[in-house]
Amino acid sequence: MKITFLGAAKTVTGSCCLVETQNTKFLVDCGLFQGQAKEEALNSEALPLNPAELDYIFLTHAHIDHSGKIPKICKDGFKGEIYATKATVELCEIMLPDCGHIQESENEWKNKKRLRAGKPPLEPIYTYQDALDCMKFFKKVRYGEAIKINDEIKVRFNDAGHILGSAIIEFWIMEKGKETKIVFSGDLGNRDMPIIRDPSIIESADYLVIESTYGNRIHENKTNKFEYFVDIINETIDKGGNVVIPSFAVGRTQEVIYELNKEKESFDGKLKKLFSIPVFVDSPLAISATEVFRNNLDCYDEEAREYINNGDNPLDFPGLQFTRTPEESKTLNERSGSAIIISASGMCEAGRIKHHLKHNLWREESTILFVGYQAQGTLGRKLIDGAKKVKIFGEEISVNARIEMIEGFSGHADKDGLLNWIEAFYKKPSKIFIVHGEEESMTSFAREINDRFNIDTIIPEKGESFVITGDKVIESAEMIKSEISFKRLAIIDLLETLKEEIDELSDIIINDLKNEKSDVEVDELRVKLKCIEKSIVDVLK
Incomplete structure (x- = not known):
């Protein structure tokens, strides 16, 4: 079995994991990237395989950073089944079309600017109608029901306590006469949250993929x-x-x-x-x-x-x-x-x-x-x-x-909640993959897991693959190269930072209109800014 992390790797959004067995290919979650411009740029990136080759999608819950790319995958050729709880399906029926409407609206605004610049229009990632169309592939499942998907795969959805319908998914995968169990936590909720039940306790796993949103923090004000x-x-x-x-x-x-x-x-x-x-x-x-x-x-x-x-x-x-x-x-x-x-x-x-x-x-x-x-x-x-x-x-x-x-x-368990959930495993995983967190949170959480349970952890890179062999050894496979240049994403990140710093500098000068700085200092600043302006013009050329 090979697992490839296509999203939520050293970031909190874009949850998506590709699992390939001998005869089956499926995704666990298929979410949009949200937040900074460099992350949202990844939403136009295609899967590293033809969506028509995918057999299934298993969806942990309806939040857009876990479900939001499903209409695009279906638009691009996916024809398989999407398994999710009843509540998740019903939430997706309203959330995905809403997201499609947002994509269309934002695209319309961008195209007005492109038209004025003499550039051709762009297509939205997907439309409202695309989102409606994808709902025909959804299949509702019940909590606690073990489902045989095919001769290789059995699954069970358990309550994750994150939002209505959210699930921890257990997979039993049979390859070459040997069964391997891998558990995906999805987003784990807090205990004693309003309305929804506490996260289910999972008894055993050979491998665990767990979120780490609050992996280095304890929630304040929980009791009062x-x-x-x-x-x-x-x-x-x-x-x-x-x-x-x-x-x-x-x-x-x-x-x-x-x-x-x-x-x-x-x-x-x-x-x-x-x-x-x-x-x-x-x-x-x-x-x-x-x-x-x-x-x-x-x-x-x-x-x-x-x-x-x-x-x-x-x-x-x-x-x-x-x-x-x-x-x-x-x-x-x-x-x-x-x-x-x-x-x-x-x-x-x-x-x-x-x-x-x-x-x-x-x-x-x-x-x-x-x-x-x-x-x-x-x-x-x-x-x-x-x-x-x-x-x-x-x-x-x-x-x-x-x-x-x-x-x-917060709908996410904090560090203690995550660790206590792992503690409850009767048979603990031999390795834990840490996803869905900021890098600092992941690194801290990995140390906590190792110190408390003596379990090895892996913090995957985006596009990184791992092979789980019959004798339980994980070998890092080749990295899937992103079609979007990370060097270009780094430039987007740098430009966002420059924009903020220039705004801050502007505020400083506006607040100094009473001439608290000397004219010499102001002249020196003007010369430096003119140099920066010239450099930017040169870059644009």
Whole structure:
């Protein structure tokens, strides 16, 4: 069996792993790269094989960094079956077309610029219709059911506790009369999260592929997260501001609604204030996803089921309002008085959240409250890292609002959660592949695994292949060369850095208009900048 890591290798997005047995080829996940420009450039890259040669795709969950490239693979010729849980399929039915619409919209904007430059138009990665068309290949499976795919492969989906329908996938692969078991964790959730069950315990594995998003961190505010959440909101209300919550349409939005609903009867002083203002869910995708949550009660944990049995809708409460149309969304920034606005995207890269940030970031009385992971290079990460100014729709906005992060709401297990999950294996894997994390997190997590379990780890490069032989020896195979030049991606990264540094320098000069620097210093700076300008012009030539 050969395993090739095509995504989420030394990065957090683009999850995709190619597995080749003697007679079968399949993918585990097929996600889009998200975040920095150099990563998003990889989305146009083709698979290292004809998609028509693929037999199956096994999907751990519906988040776009795991599922978002499926419509492209189908558009390019894939005709096999895509196995996923019922809830994952239903979420993909709304999320993939939404992503296709975004691809078309962004492509239209890019083509307007290309047209003005006399360049030919580009095709989007895939369209809304392409996403609708790919749904015919999906096949729903149940948690805990062992499925014989063919004479070589048996699989079982287990609850990963990350989002509704998320799965840990066990594979039993028979080759030359010998069975090898490999487990893919997908994205593992925290224990004791709202609505969904805790991650399933897996008894055994020969090999494990595990995520490491928070592999070097412990979540803060896990035990008192809701109390901290309420305090932040009340302090913002006291100042007359809005609480803007950039939230992933699937997962965190529903959990925030659930937590608010759960506490609505506890009308002490703190909660009275919170429930005195409206709560808006401003994301058509989140609204549709909430309906999917309501239709998949079998995925709920015991607490959420008890609410339902008592006649309570755990995803609703008085004062909760859903804004569907763009016009309704715009009025949120025209109203007076405080409000809680929950809006996608969770990393602030697209969607209505950017409008709410534009209208609230400059306000000292408002709060931007993050409840999910922010990838490097995203607007959300820049705000978390303390940016003083950001550009939104080409306009520079001062960051005067309060910026807060509650990691206790994260859908990813932290370092202790990941290690405790591995600890629970009765028969532990002989080797562990670490994926889906920033490089620093992966390296730290690898050390923790080795120190605690004495298990060897591998942190694969993108395109790197490994052969698992009959005698359990892993041999590194040839590296699949990317069709996209990494040297060019490095230049994109450098240009992004230069852009930020030039913006910072511009701020320094603007703040120095009162002539605090000497004219000699300013003249020297002008000469240096003219040299840089000439160099850039020479490069463009």
